[in-house]
Amino acid sequence: MTEPLLTGTGLGMIRGERVLFRDVSLEARMHETVILRGANGAGKTTLLRILAGLTRPESGAVTRSAPHHWVSHREGLKPHETPHEHLSLWAKAWGATANVDGILKFMGLSRPADVPARHLSAGQRRRTALARLLLQPRSIWLLDEPFTALDAEGRELVLSLIEDHCREGGCVVAAIHGEAGFGAANEVTL
């Protein structure tokens, strides 16, 4: 059995005086997806942030043995930033040589490639954020409700991305509301 790419053990989180969750453990191996489920406010986003290293858990530990990608509902787009600029920026920041135009085309963003984010639709912004996944190959994908605001075509696109990624040996941990549309190795319910 190969080593897991991502492990979280005994994770617990408090917000103010509220205990969000306690003693949550999960692991993601190559080729695996983990789906996080729970009602609104149950702590899915917080758990993902803990796995990403953004939020410090009250208890427990996380180990990642590979670099990770992070896509959440706060897309990281500046109002004046175009999809092309966004992808170019992060490609440079990550030291990745990526074919930005090709990626934009693949994600269906050729037409709005030079439109500032404030004029983009929610779906287009989401596609731009997801396009980051293609800038650089990283084994672990942490996705917070990736299907939000996407049309049927967009959903299909993301599904195929996830499937390809897992087939090639990566792993995906995603917080999903409702139908996932893909088979998951594990589910964690908060």
Added chain:
Amino acid sequence: MFSWFANPHRFLSLSNWLAPACYAGGLILMIWGMWQGLWVVPKDDYQGGDIMRVMFMHVPTAWLAMASYSALAVMSFIWFIWRHEVADVAAKAIAPLGAVWTAICLATGSIWGKPTWGTWWQWDDARMMSVLFMFFLFLGYMALRAAMDTRQKAARAGAILAMVGAINVPLIHYSVEMFTSLHQTASVITSSGPKMSAVYLWPLLSCALGQSLLFAGLVQTQMRTEIRDRRTAKLRAQLMAGG
């Protein structure tokens, strides 16, 4: 699981007797010191006559203003490194009291300054300027903590600010000293320490120690309230979550 109650318990049992002791000791020392200072000791015409008796209130508040900010910084540092909850409670408790003490210091300084130098505020008084900035540091600390969403974030934000403030304080004092030394005017208090005659020194020290003990007592009372508040909030949350 989250064993919060260990440390605060010890503090609560300690302050059960320590706080009253501080209040009692502080009051006794203050009463004797102020009685001596306000009525018994002879007035010093060189320092402005009767009004200089304000010094017995003013000087200790200045010392406490500085000392309480140092205490705030130390508590913040302890919390930052070891995460002892009681240290954060202490820091949170010290801030408003320190702010009040600095305000009293500034007010008594003005009261002394007006008849003596003719103005309510002396920009050339290095110590008063430093105390003024100390006041802003306390206010900033309290405002920042209040602006944070949760208790934990307030503690972290406060700790960062307190430590940044603490390492800047010596620089602030030094620059203010340099600034005022250019203008060659006497500060509000010219006699301090060994230069002061024993007649003034003993009441002054008594007031200083008395104020310190009172401050310590007040901090403990504030801390006890804060600890109880946190416990109540925790229990309430547990109740809401069903156990």
Added chain:
Amino acid sequence: MSAQPIFAAFRQALAEAWAGGAGALLPLGFFAGTAVLVPLGIGTDPATLRAVGPGILWVALALSSLVTLERIFQADTEDGALDLWLQTEAPPSAIAAAKTLAHFLTAGLPLALLSPLLALMFQAQASTGLLVNAAYYAVGGLAFYFWGGVGAALSATVRRGGLLISLIALPLYVPTAIFGAMAMTDAPGSQNAPLLLAASALFALAVAPFAMAAALRLAAD
């Protein structure tokens, strides 16, 4: 550890400072406006203006830095860009320093360079001393921006945190303001002031980024 995110953050902050509508013109306008309002307020006596001019420009420089800084980190927190910066290979302190430096270069440095012009409006004698003073303003402005950055980072999650930033930053600005003002006078005891001014700026450069990093990690938490 990698330096690429640092350069990317720097370049993006530079681009952003110019992109946001008025960009760097806003603090410039503020600076000029304040400097013009003051003579209208305190009278046009040349001797008075010459005396207060340098000090007024320090005040305007400090205040205009606070205007710029309010948005640096708050925007990143709100739109999720901060999450991305914190997950790069570069230390958060370097990212924060790069962004602060970029904003200083676009909004603070131009003010310092504009100072000889404004000094002339304050009846100063035209001389090379004005250029030296511009250098002092530049060094002092750098310290202002870095300490202000600490305030901005701590207030990143606070709605309308402008007042909070000012309250936090004000005491931290004091040594720089004092040394800077003293450096521009010939008063006895002020020979060391330029050196102390530089030292206070270096101190800010050394310490502030780590405080900003801690505050930003808190904002993302």
